[in-house]
Amino acid sequence: MTLPDVAERLDVSISKVHQMIRDRELLSVRRDGVRRIPADLVANETVLKHLPGVLNLLSDNGYDDEAALRWLYEPDDTLPGATAAAALSGDQAREVKRRAQAQAF
Template identity: 70%
Template sequence: MTWQGVNVTESAQWLTLPDVAERLDLSIIKVNQLIKDGLLLAVSRNGVRQVPAELVANDTVLKHLPGILTLLHDAGFNDEEALRWLYTEDDTLPGTPAAALGGDKAREVKRRAQAVAF
Protein backbone atom coordinates (compact mmCIF):
# COMPACT_ATOMS: atom_id res chain seq x y z
CA MET A 1 0.00 0.00 0.00
CA THR A 2 1.30 3.44 -0.75
CA TRP A 3 0.51 6.79 0.77
CA GLN A 4 1.69 9.85 -1.15
CA GLY A 5 4.50 7.87 -2.74
CA VAL A 6 5.55 6.20 0.51
CA ASN A 7 5.47 2.42 0.42
CA VAL A 8 3.66 1.39 3.55
CA THR A 9 4.11 -2.35 3.41
CA GLU A 10 1.39 -4.42 1.82
CA SER A 11 0.67 -6.06 5.16
CA ALA A 12 0.22 -2.69 6.83
CA GLN A 13 -3.24 -1.74 7.91
CA TRP A 14 -4.53 1.71 8.62
CA LEU A 15 -6.66 2.57 11.63
CA THR A 16 -9.15 5.40 11.80
CA LEU A 17 -9.02 7.47 14.98
CA PRO A 18 -12.11 5.73 16.41
CA ASP A 19 -10.36 2.38 15.75
CA VAL A 20 -7.25 3.65 17.57
CA ALA A 21 -9.42 4.80 20.47
CA GLU A 22 -11.00 1.35 20.70
CA ARG A 23 -7.66 -0.45 20.47
CA LEU A 24 -6.09 1.76 23.16
CA ASP A 25 -9.27 1.81 25.26
CA LEU A 26 -9.28 5.61 25.23
CA SER A 27 -11.78 8.26 24.27
CA ILE A 28 -11.44 9.83 20.84
CA ILE A 29 -10.61 13.09 22.64
CA LYS A 30 -7.59 11.45 24.30
CA VAL A 31 -6.44 9.98 20.98
CA ASN A 32 -6.63 13.44 19.43
CA GLN A 33 -4.60 14.77 22.37
CA LEU A 34 -1.93 12.08 21.82
CA ILE A 35 -1.67 13.23 18.21
CA LYS A 36 -1.63 16.91 19.15
CA ASP A 37 1.09 16.25 21.75
CA GLY A 38 3.21 14.43 19.15
CA LEU A 39 2.96 11.07 20.90
CA LEU A 40 1.18 9.42 17.99
CA LEU A 41 1.25 10.04 14.24
CA ALA A 42 -1.86 10.46 12.09
CA VAL A 43 -2.10 11.55 8.48
CA SER A 44 -5.02 12.26 6.19
CA ARG A 45 -5.87 9.46 3.76
CA ASN A 46 -8.82 10.06 1.47
CA GLY A 47 -9.91 12.88 3.76
CA VAL A 48 -9.86 10.73 6.91
CA ARG A 49 -7.14 10.96 9.56
CA GLN A 50 -5.58 7.53 10.02
CA VAL A 51 -2.72 5.85 11.84
CA PRO A 52 -0.59 2.96 10.53
CA ALA A 53 -1.71 -0.01 12.65
CA GLU A 54 1.84 -1.20 13.33
CA LEU A 55 2.52 2.00 15.29
CA VAL A 56 -0.08 0.83 17.82
CA ALA A 57 0.88 -2.59 19.19
CA ASN A 58 -0.30 -4.62 22.15
CA ASP A 59 -2.96 -2.05 22.96
CA THR A 60 -0.41 0.74 23.36
CA VAL A 61 1.62 3.14 21.24
CA LEU A 62 5.00 1.61 20.37
CA LYS A 63 7.42 2.34 23.20
CA HIS A 64 9.96 4.48 21.32
CA LEU A 65 7.56 6.15 18.88
CA PRO A 66 6.85 9.31 20.94
CA GLY A 67 10.58 10.00 21.39
CA ILE A 68 11.30 9.43 17.71
CA LEU A 69 8.45 11.71 16.68
CA THR A 70 9.79 14.41 19.02
CA LEU A 71 13.25 14.11 17.46
CA LEU A 72 11.85 14.28 13.93
CA HIS A 73 9.56 17.22 14.73
CA ASP A 74 12.48 19.03 16.39
CA ALA A 75 14.42 18.48 13.16
CA GLY A 76 11.65 20.30 11.28
CA PHE A 77 9.71 17.30 9.98
CA ASN A 78 5.94 17.59 9.75
CA ASP A 79 3.77 14.49 10.27
CA GLU A 80 3.81 13.55 6.59
CA GLU A 81 7.61 13.82 6.42
CA ALA A 82 7.94 11.82 9.64
CA LEU A 83 5.73 9.09 8.16
CA ARG A 84 7.86 9.09 5.01
CA TRP A 85 11.03 8.75 7.15
CA LEU A 86 9.49 5.93 9.20
CA TYR A 87 8.55 3.99 6.06
CA THR A 88 11.63 4.56 3.90
CA GLU A 89 13.46 1.25 3.41
CA ASP A 90 16.88 1.10 5.04
CA ASP A 91 18.97 -1.92 4.08
CA THR A 92 21.21 -1.46 7.11
CA LEU A 93 18.36 -2.06 9.58
CA PRO A 94 17.08 -4.05 7.47
CA GLY A 95 13.59 -2.90 6.52
CA THR A 96 11.97 0.32 7.59
CA PRO A 97 12.42 2.27 10.81
CA ALA A 98 8.71 1.70 11.54
CA ALA A 99 9.12 -2.07 11.35
CA ALA A 100 12.31 -1.94 13.42
CA LEU A 101 10.55 -0.05 16.22
CA GLY A 102 8.70 -3.20 17.17
CA GLY A 103 11.88 -5.23 17.59
CA ASP A 104 15.41 -5.19 18.94
CA LYS A 105 16.52 -2.41 16.56
CA ALA A 106 14.35 0.28 18.20
CA ARG A 107 17.29 1.98 19.89
CA GLU A 108 19.18 2.07 16.59
CA VAL A 109 16.17 3.78 14.98
CA LYS A 110 16.25 6.33 17.81
CA ARG A 111 19.97 6.98 17.20
CA ARG A 112 19.28 7.53 13.51
CA ALA A 113 16.46 9.94 14.28
CA GLN A 114 18.87 11.85 16.54
CA ALA A 115 21.37 12.03 13.68
CA VAL A 116 18.70 13.48 11.37
CA ALA A 117 18.26 16.35 13.83
CA PHE A 118 21.88 17.44 13.38
Protein backbone atom coordinates in the same frame (compact mmCIF):
# COMPACT_ATOMS: atom_id res chain seq x y z
CA MET B 1 -6.50 2.75 11.11
CA THR B 2 -9.09 5.45 11.63
CA LEU B 3 -9.00 7.38 14.90
CA PRO B 4 -12.11 5.60 16.27
CA ASP B 5 -10.45 2.26 15.49
CA VAL B 6 -7.33 3.34 17.38
CA ALA B 7 -9.44 4.52 20.32
CA GLU B 8 -11.11 1.12 20.44
CA ARG B 9 -7.83 -0.79 20.21
CA LEU B 10 -6.23 1.31 22.96
CA ASP B 11 -9.44 1.32 25.01
CA VAL B 12 -9.43 5.11 25.33
CA SER B 13 -11.77 7.89 24.23
CA ILE B 14 -11.45 9.51 20.81
CA SER B 15 -10.50 12.76 22.57
CA LYS B 16 -7.58 10.91 24.21
CA VAL B 17 -6.41 9.80 20.74
CA HIS B 18 -6.55 13.42 19.57
CA GLN B 19 -4.52 14.43 22.64
CA MET B 20 -1.95 11.70 21.91
CA ILE B 21 -1.57 13.08 18.38
CA ARG B 22 -1.14 16.63 19.68
CA ASP B 23 1.42 15.39 22.23
CA ARG B 24 3.30 13.56 19.43
CA GLU B 25 2.71 10.16 21.01
CA LEU B 26 1.03 9.07 17.78
CA LEU B 27 1.34 10.08 14.15
CA SER B 28 -1.70 10.69 11.97
CA VAL B 29 -2.01 11.69 8.34
CA ARG B 30 -5.00 12.46 6.16
CA ARG B 31 -5.88 9.97 3.45
CA ASP B 32 -8.96 10.70 1.36
CA GLY B 33 -9.95 13.37 3.90
CA VAL B 34 -9.86 10.97 6.85
CA ARG B 35 -7.20 11.08 9.56
CA ARG B 36 -5.49 7.72 9.87
CA ILE B 37 -2.75 6.16 11.97
CA PRO B 38 -0.58 3.33 10.60
CA ALA B 39 -1.75 0.16 12.34
CA ASP B 40 1.75 -1.14 13.03
CA LEU B 41 2.49 1.93 15.20
CA VAL B 42 -0.12 0.68 17.65
CA ALA B 43 1.19 -2.54 19.16
CA ASN B 44 -1.64 -4.60 20.60
CA GLU B 45 -3.19 -2.30 23.22
CA THR B 46 -0.38 0.27 23.45
CA VAL B 47 1.59 2.65 21.28
CA LEU B 48 5.06 1.42 20.34
CA LYS B 49 7.29 2.28 23.29
CA HIS B 50 9.88 4.38 21.45
CA LEU B 51 7.53 6.02 18.93
CA PRO B 52 6.88 9.23 20.93
CA GLY B 53 10.61 9.85 21.36
CA VAL B 54 11.29 9.32 17.66
CA LEU B 55 8.38 11.58 16.65
CA ASN B 56 9.63 14.33 18.96
CA LEU B 57 13.17 14.05 17.58
CA LEU B 58 11.89 14.26 14.02
CA SER B 59 9.62 17.19 14.89
CA ASP B 60 12.53 19.01 16.53
CA ASN B 61 14.42 18.54 13.26
CA GLY B 62 11.64 20.21 11.24
CA TYR B 63 9.77 17.12 10.04
CA ASP B 64 6.03 17.53 9.67
CA ASP B 65 3.74 14.49 10.01
CA GLU B 66 3.96 13.57 6.31
CA ALA B 67 7.78 13.79 6.31
CA ALA B 68 7.97 11.78 9.56
CA LEU B 69 5.74 9.12 8.03
CA ARG B 70 7.96 8.93 4.95
CA TRP B 71 11.08 8.67 7.15
CA LEU B 72 9.54 5.88 9.26
CA TYR B 73 8.57 3.83 6.21
CA GLU B 74 11.48 4.56 3.88
CA PRO B 75 13.12 1.24 2.92
CA ASP B 76 16.34 0.62 4.85
CA ASP B 77 17.97 -2.78 4.46
CA THR B 78 20.29 -2.09 7.41
CA LEU B 79 17.36 -2.33 9.86
CA PRO B 80 15.36 -5.41 10.84
CA GLY B 81 12.07 -5.35 8.97
CA ALA B 82 13.65 -3.01 6.39
CA THR B 83 12.03 0.18 7.78
CA ALA B 84 12.47 2.34 10.87
CA ALA B 85 8.81 1.72 11.78
CA ALA B 86 9.30 -2.05 11.77
CA ALA B 87 12.55 -1.78 13.75
CA LEU B 88 10.80 0.24 16.48
CA SER B 89 9.00 -2.86 17.66
CA GLY B 90 12.23 -4.82 18.14
CA ASP B 91 15.59 -4.52 19.79
CA GLN B 92 16.82 -1.98 17.23
CA ALA B 93 14.55 0.79 18.55
CA ARG B 94 17.51 2.64 20.09
CA GLU B 95 19.27 2.61 16.73
CA VAL B 96 16.18 4.15 15.14
CA LYS B 97 16.19 6.87 17.81
CA ARG B 98 19.89 7.49 17.20
CA ARG B 99 19.24 7.87 13.46
CA ALA B 100 16.32 10.21 14.07
CA GLN B 101 18.53 12.34 16.31
CA ALA B 102 21.26 12.41 13.66
CA GLN B 103 18.83 13.97 11.16
CA ALA B 104 19.61 17.36 12.73
CA PHE B 105 23.22 17.21 11.61
